[in-house]
Amino acid sequence: MTKKEAGRWTGIGRRDFLAGTAALAAGSAAFPAPAIAQAQRVARVWGEPGPYAGVFVQGMNEWAQKNAPGLRFEVETIPWDGVYVKLMTDLAARRPPALISVEHPIAFQLMAEGLLEPVDDVAQRVNAASRMVDGLKLEHYGNWKGTQFIMPAHHQGHLLLVQTDVIQELGLGDPNSWSWNELANAAKTVSEKKPGMAGITLALGRNLCTDYHFAALLHQAGGMTYDAQNKFEVAFDSPATVEALEFVKRLYAYMPKGAVEYSFLQVVDQHVTGKTAMSFYWGRTMGRAAEEAPAVFAKMEAFNHAKHPTTGRRSTWTDLQGWCIPKANNPYVKEVKEALVYVQNSVEWGVKYCHSLMPNVAPVYKDVAAAADMPSHPFFKTKPKSVETYFTGYVPNISSTANELLRGANPLAGICHGRSMWAQVVQRVLIENVAPAEAAKWGAKQFEEIRRENIRLVL
Amino acid sequence: MTPSFRLSDRQVGLLFMAPFIVTALVFMAYPVFEALRMAFFSYNPLRPDDIRFVGLRNFEFILNDRLFWDSFYQATIWTLVSIVFQTVLGVGLAMLLNQSLAGISIFRGLLLFPYIVPTVVIALNWRWIFNPEIGVVNYALKSAGLISENIYWLSTPDMAMASTILLNVWKYTPFVIICVLARLQTIPLELYDAAKVDGAGAWRRFLDITLPHLQEVLVVVVVFRTIWTFNKFEEIYLLTRGGPGTSTFNLAVYSFEQSTANLRLGVGAATGAVMMALLLLGSIVYIRVSGFGREEKAL
Numbered sequence: 065m066t067k068k069e070a071g072r073w074t075g076i077g078r079r080d081f082l083a084g085t086a087a088l089a090a091g092s093a094a095f096p097a098p099a100i101a102q103a104q105r106v107a108r109v110w111g112e113p114g115p116y117a118g119v120f121v122q123g124m125n126e127w128a129q130k131n132a133p134g135l136r137f138e139v140e141t142i143p144w145d146g147v148y149v150k151l152m153t154d155l156a157a158r159r160p161p162a163l164i165s166v167e168h169p170i171a172f173q174l175m176a177e178g179l180l181e182p183v184d185d186v187a188q189r190v191n192a193a194s195r196m197v198d199g200l201k202l203e204h205y206g207n208w209k210g211t212q213f214i215m216p217a218h219h220q221g222h223l224l225l226v227q228t229d230v231i232q233e234l235g236l237g238d239p240n241s242w243s244w245n246e247l248a249n250a251a252k253t254v255s256e257k258k259p260g261m262a263g264i265t266l267a268l269g270r271n272l273c274t275d276y277h278f279a280a281l282l283h284q285a286g287g288m289t290y291d292a293q294n295k296f297e298v299a300f301d302s303p304a305t306v307e308a309l310e311f312v313k314r315l316y317a318y319m320p321k322g323a324v325e326y327s328f329l330q331v332v333d334q335h336v337t338g339k340t341a342m343s344f345y346w347g348r349t350m351g352r353a354a355e356e357a358p359a360v361f362a363k364m365e366a367f368n369h370a371k372h373p374t375t376g377r378r379s380t381w382t383d384l385q386g387w388c389i390p391k392a393n394n395p396y397v398k399e400v401k402e403a404l405v406y407v408q409n410s411v412e413w414g415v416k417y418c419h420s421l422m423p424n425v426a427p428v429y430k431d432v433a434a435a436a437d438m439p440s441h442p443f444f445k446t447k448p449k450s451v452e453t454y455f456t457g458y459v460p461n462i463s464s465t466a467n468e469l470l471r472g473a474n475p476l477a478g479i480c481h482g483r484s485m486w487a488q489v490v491q492r493v494l495i496e497n498v499a500p501a502e503a504a505k506w507g508a509k510q511f512e513e514i515r516r517e518n519i520r521l522v523l
Numbered sequence: 524m525t526p527s528f529r530l531s532d533r534q535v536g537l538l539f540m541a542p543f544i545v546t547a548l549v550f551m552a553y554p555v556f557e558a559l560r561m562a563f564f565s566y567n568p569l570r571p572d573d574i575r576f577v578g579l580r581n582f583e584f585i586l587n588d589r590l591f592w593d594s595f596y597q598a599t600i601w602t603l604v605s606i607v608f609q610t611v612l613g614v615g616l617a618m619l620l621n622q623s624l625a626g627i628s629i630f631r632g633l634l635l636f637p638y639i640v641p642t643v644v645i646a647l648n649w650r651w652i653f654n655p656e657i658g659v660v661n662y663a664l665k666s667a668g669l670i671s672e673n674i675y676w677l678s679t680p681d682m683a684m685a686s687t688i689l690l691n692v693w694k695y696t697p698f699v700i701i702c703v704l705a706r707l708q709t710i711p712l713e714l715y716d717a718a719k720v721d722g723a724g725a726w727r728r729f730l731d732i733t734l735p736h737l738q739e740v741l742v743v744v745v746v747f748r749t750i751w752t753f754n755k756f757e758e759i760y761l762l763t764r765g766g767p768g769t770s771t772f773n774l775a776v777y778s779f780e781q782s783t784a785n786l787r788l789g790v791g792a793a794t795g796a797v798m799m800a801l802l803l804l805g806s807i808v809y810i811r812v813s814g815f816g817r818e819e820k821a822l
Contacts, residue, residue, distance in 0.1 A: 491768045
């Protein structure tokens with residue numbers, strides 16, 4: 065078959081094909097982007113996994129329908145360990161979301177980097193400072209050098225989740241009265257007397273969850289990573305750090321061996337499947353157990369952490385999570401502020417937000433906490449003590465890596481979490497068998513390097 | 524009517540190649556150039572407008588970083604062991620599949636399954652499969668009476684490395700099988716018949732007929748598999764995230780961690796540049812040593 069014949073056979077020659085393609089391309093160029101883009105503007109909102117950010121965005125859309133026709137807020141869920149990747153790609157591409165709800169150490173980093181829009185005006189319009197629940201202050205949520213950059217969303221601390229039937233059966237006493245020794249002994253007794261069940265489970269992998277679990281023990285022992293009241297000098301190489309590391313090592317003997325790779329999900333899995341008598345976790349475990357494992361849920365209670373034998377502290381790593389607005393390349397600042405005011409002034413949306421995943425996200429405003437509808441959630445009947453502890457009972461123990469022992473905001477914590485620094489220290493002790501004192505020294509060196517690299521953020 | 528101008532065959536050919544050339548330039552050449560350029564700059568992605576030229580400082584950083592060398596060593600182990608297993612298993616299985624048996628084509632198709640399934644799906648499934656408490660592997664081994672205590676597949680450095688290698692071997696051995704099988708089917712059967720007449724046993728026939736014929740294809744397969752395995756990111760990251768500790772870090776995971784967790788995009792790019800140089804050098808040496816293409820040149 066000749067070339068001409070081939071062309072005739074297919075009905076189209078190579079040159080015809082090229083000419084057709086060129087005409088098509090020219091045609092497309094002549095009629096650019098139809099009116100689709102004008103139909104609706106979409107403002108992206110980042111939230112962590114869970115339904116609550118979605119509920120908040122529903123509230124924002126209620127405002128948009130009434131006041132900004134054509135604008136729609138759309139939630140994007142960012143997994144905890146994926147926040148940095150998302151931040152990096154979207155901010156580097158100069159395409160930030162319109163609004164971010166992210167764990168506060170990262171928000172504090174953005175705040176100190178000067179990447180956020182001040183929200184003093186929003187705070188004033190929702191009267192935030194005077195509405196805060198007892199024990200919390202507006203500035204805890206993100207105030208840098210006198211300017212508020214983050215609006216409160218919720219507070220959530222991890223607590224000691226206990227299967228009370230196991231503890232009672234073994235005669236281990238009231239977890240509320242335990243100190244570190246009783247906690248470790250209880251874990252030991254369970255692991256010895258209950259085959260197939262771990263005494264306790266913490267996340268010990270190289271991840272954020274481990275950072276948060278270890279930080280609670282560090283703060284209970286009276287230790288800190290940086291001293292916010294002394295030019296953010298590194299305070300990690302201390303007897304308290306060594307003590308906390310030794311305690312983790314002691315507890316690890318009664319944990320699943322796989323805990324050194326556990327993150328958030330695995331700890332919840334372990335508890336909900338009845339494979340551990342105790343764990344450190346936020347309210348999410350209780351919500352999931354209620355849905356998937358009623359028998360486990362029935363005997364589950366949340367307690368404040370066991371107190372440190374000498375300091376008496378029961379500190380917990382608490383996420384003081386808020387809403388922050390990227391400043392640059394964000395065309396929706398005005399609308400987002402208006403929508404924030406609308407939703408935050410609505411007690412009804414506040415209650416819906418908390419109810420969306422009980423008892424994981426505690427209310428920040430007194431009127432929301434005291435709302436008539438709040439106790440309508442069934443957990444207030446089935447788990448009143450645990451709900452009370454998650455909502456208010458633990459508040460005196462609030463601490464975090466970004467505001468250690470509530471001594472002041474520390475934007476370096478976000479960078480440290482990006483590198484899972486505390487988890488790396490813990491893993492040195494558990495996996496590489498480094499002595500706790502040596503691991504504390506190594507950690508201090510890493511934290512010092514982060515401080516040196518980012519000193520512009522804090523001084 | 525005669526057209527005013529007429530493209531030559533050469534021009535038409537070039538026009539047809541243009542989409543590929545443009546795509547390659549935009550999606551391959553430009554990113555490589557940009558990564559090489561970035562290796563000489565300090566760039567925090569949170570502040571995209573604040574880029575500073577730092578000369579060789581990023582390279583200095585990685586060469587002084589113990590984790591870089593640990594990652595390099597682990598990447599070498601992971602690559603070498605994976606390639607050895609993939610090659611040996613791939614050749615063995617391809618020879619089995621080269622038999623003319625009823626239904627063999629269905630079996631050949633099924634063997635491609637691991638290669639077809641997306642890595643994310645495989646890695647996440649394997650995390651469940653390897654779960655020490657609720658995973659099916661431990662359950663099966665226990666049910667068969669082979670173990671009494673759970674094996675912590677991903678919780679100790681050695682086991683985690685072995686598990687990632689196992690995943691890589693399982694997924695990519697089919698690639699070796701396809702390449703080797705294609706070559707096996709072109710070896711003239713007369714050669715085997717003649718060797719049999721001369722009294723050569725199965726092992727002798729494999730060494731003197733099969734292996735020499737497979738040499739060229741194996742060189743190509745080993746080079747490609749080495750490059751792809753050494754660069755592999757998603758399997759390790761999804762399965763172990765480089766842990767426990769940093770025991771399964773390879774250079775790709777190291778580069779990712781430097782870029783995203785540490786926000787040192789320049790250091791990540793410098794790591795990529797070093798990886799590229801290492802692989803280029805390794806491939807050239809290997810191809811030279813293996814004598815790839817020498818036969819054609821001699822002709």
